[in-house]
Structure formats: structure tokens, C-alpha cells
Amino acid sequence: MTVTCCIRYVIDPFQRDAFEAYARAWGAIIPANGGDLIGYFLPHEGENDVALALISFSSLAAYEAYRARLKASPEGAANFAFAQEKAFIRSERRTWLTPVAP
Numbered sequence: 001m002t003v004t005c006c007i008r009y010v011i012d013p014f015q016r017d018a019f020e021a022y023a024r025a026w027g028a029i030i031p032a033n034g035g036d037l038i039g040y041f042l043p044h045e046g047e048n049d050v051a052l053a054l055i056s057f058s059s060l061a062a063y064e065a066y067r068a069r070l071k072a073s074p075e076g077a078a079n080f081a082f083a084q085e086k087a088f089i090r091s092e093r094r095t096w097l098t099p100v101a102p
Contacts (some may be wrong), residue, residue: 003060004038004097007053014041015088019051022088025079030055033073034066049090060096 003037011019023040030037038054057063083089 002056002058003063003098004054004099005054005063006095006097007055008093008095009051009053010049010092011051012088013043013048013091015086016046018086019080022079022083023051023053023087025075025082027051028054029070029073029075029079033069033084034062035070 022043026036038056038058040054043050057066
């Protein structure tokens with residue numbers, strides 16, 4: 001069964017470009033560490049401070065293994081440090097989803 005992690009970020013709208021750089025970096029880092037990145041999504045219309053990311057895994061166990069690899073990854077650590085240094089993420093929440101069969 002596939003599970004998808006939906007990360008809801010509340011971002012500083014005045015640092016949208018910094019969040020976009022952060023999201024672009026994950027485009028290579030996440031797949032290299034075992035996640036199936038569906039994508040990062042920036043606000044377009046309406047709320048200007050909510051961004052989303054969708055990442056799929058074959059199971060929650062696969063996600064746990066991915067998290068361990070990600071934490072050990074120099075590229076992952078650098079991207080986490082970039083986010084902390086710039087402080088453009090105000091909060092983030094994770095929701096786990098499963099697909100609905102047609």
C-alpha cells in the first residue's frame with residue numbers, strides 16, 4: 001500500500017523566494033534518499049503563506065528508513081540548516097494519506 005505524506009507549511013510570504021529555493025533543493029535530495037516526490041506547491045491565489053509538499057512511500061516503514069537516510073545526508077542537513085538560518089518556515093504539519101481506488 002502506498003502512503004503519501006502531505007506537509008503543510010506556513011511560510012513567511014516575504015521570503016517566498018527562499019522557500020522556493022529550499023523546495024527546489026529537495027527535488028534532488030528526496031528521491032536520492034528513497035522518497036517519491038510528487039511535488040512542492042507554492043501559494044498562487046488566496047492565502048499567501050501556505051505551501052504544500054507531497055511525498056509518497058511504499059509504507060510507513062519505508063518512510064522511517066528514508067528519514068534516517070535523510071538525516072545522515074549532507075545535502076539534507078544543509079537544506080535543513082538553510083531553512084533554520086533564513087527562518088522562512090513558521091510551522092509545518094504532516095498528514096498521511098492513502099489513495100482512493102477509482
